[in-house]
Amino acid sequence: MPTLVIGASGLVGYEFYRQNKGKKDWFFTYRSVKVDNFLQLDASDAGQVEKLFSELKPDTVILPAAMAWVDKCEREPELARKNNVELLQNVINAMKRHGGRRIVFFSTDYLFDGKGGPYSEDAEPNPLNVYGRIKLECERMLEHSGLDYIILRTTGIFGWEKQGKNFLYRIFDTLGKGKPIEVPNDQYATPTYVKDIVEAAMALLGKGQKGTFNVVGPQSMNRVELAQKFAKGFGFDEKLIVGKPTSEFKSAAPRPMKAGFRIDKITKLGIRMRTVEGAVEDMKGRKEEDDRYE
Numbered sequence: 424m425p426t427l428v429i430g431a432s433g434l435v436g437y438e439f440y441r442q443n444k445g446k447k448d449w450f451f452t453y454r455s456v457k458v459d460n461f462l463q464l465d466a467s468d469a470g471q472v473e474k475l476f477s478e479l480k481p482d483t484v485i486l487p488a489a490m491a492w493v494d495k496c497e498r499e500p501e502l503a504r505k506n507n508v509e510l511l512q513n514v515i516n517a518m519k520r521h522g523g524r525r526i527v528f529f530s531t532d533y534l535f536d537g538k539g540g541p542y543s544e545d546a547e548p549n550p551l552n553v554y555g556r557i558k559l560e561c562e563r564m565l566e567h568s569g570l571d572y573i574i575l576r577t578t579g580i581f582g583w584e585k586q587g588k589n590f591l592y593r594i595f596d597t598l599g600k601g602k603p604i605e606v607p608n609d610q611y612a613t614p615t616y617v618k619d620i621v622e623a624a625m626a627l628l629g630k631g632q633k634g635t636f637n638v639v640g641p642q643s644m645n646r647v648e649l650a651q652k653f654a655k656g657f658g659f660d661e662k663l664i665v666g667k668p669t670s671e672f673k674s675a676a677p678r679p680m681k682a683g684f685r686i687d688k689i690t691k692l693g694i695r696m697r698t699v700e701g702a703v704e705d706m707k708g709r710k711e712e713d714d715r716y717e
């Protein structure tokens with residue numbers, strides 16, 4: 424049964440490739456960052472989606488593809504809709520036409536207003552920004568799609584990454600070069616190791632689970648604490664980390680302050696998520712998977 428990962432050139436998608444490469448009937452796409460052996464697809468274009476799905480007829484679609492840059496979504500809401508809502512609608516339509524059965528989608532703690540986190544799966548959403556509102560709309564579309572769906576709600580994903588753009592790489596590019604870094608000291612989340620979120624998704628698929636699941640690391644912390652843990656783990660100078668309130672960063676999109684998730688639901692299913700310290704140890708053991716310098 425074919426499985427298609429759309430958006431496999433990104434942080435989460437490429438980890439699906441790492442964990443499943445070589446498997447029969449798995450297909451991976453990129454949009455603009457070319458990867459050999461991946462198929463090219465702009466999923467915001469219904470015609471391209473229809474063509475690919477008529478050829479592959481995927482049973483399972485894993486959809487990390489999104490416009491996930493929160494401030495850009497705020498500044499360009501139409502583009503954000505096209506590359507999130509319309510993209511998902513194109514995929515749902517094509518799955519229904521070509522026998523697709525189940526879909527894995529990635530959502531966010533920006534669904535919430537940050538007054539009461541970390542949140543459980545049944546908390547009431549109240550998004551503060553365009554990205555959060557769009558993700559909520561996507562969740563509702565999936566709930567009404569008639570497809571089997573797994574929504575993974577997550578936050579603050581870090582790990583080795585082909586495009587080297589998650590928060591950890593800012594640490595390498597600043598502290599690693601002896602330069603200071605300014606980070607917000609009042610935004611709390613539950614940072615998540617990319618390898619764990621993909622392992623969790625594979626476990627949920629393997630168990631035939633359906634529905635909405637929080638999939639994040641087990642620790643709640645702010646960005647300063649996260650940067651300090653990275654610095655300690657990779658041997659950088661913690662004194663170069665400068666904490667400032669979010670209000671001083673002048674970001675386009677408002678952020679929830681006390682966000683992140685509780686993971687009792689996946690814990691009961693036997694799924695384990697690493698602490699930041701555990702993740703850093705694991706990353707050091709797979710340094711060759713830092714793809715930036717290919």
Ligand SMILES: NC(=O)c1ccc[n+]([C@@H]2O[C@H](COP(=O)([O-])OP(=O)(O)OC[C@H]3O[C@@H](n4cnc5c(N)ncnc54)[C@H](OP(=O)(O)O)[C@@H]3O)[C@@H](O)[C@H]2O)c1
Pocket residue numbers: 429430431432433434435436452453454455456457464465466467486487488489490491506510529530531532577578579580581
């Ligand atoms: N990273 C986080 O901390 C975080 C937190 C909460 C939720 N999420 C969600 O988790 C999912 C994965 O995030 P990520 O960090 O892996 O994102 P990412 O690194 O930005 O990767 C996005 C992927 O989507 C592809 N893509 C973008 N627009 C596309 C389009 N129109 N058609 C086809 N592919 C398209 C990109 O391809 P190219 O790069 O080749 O153009 C890339 O492969 C997203 O839904 C995101 O909203 C992420």
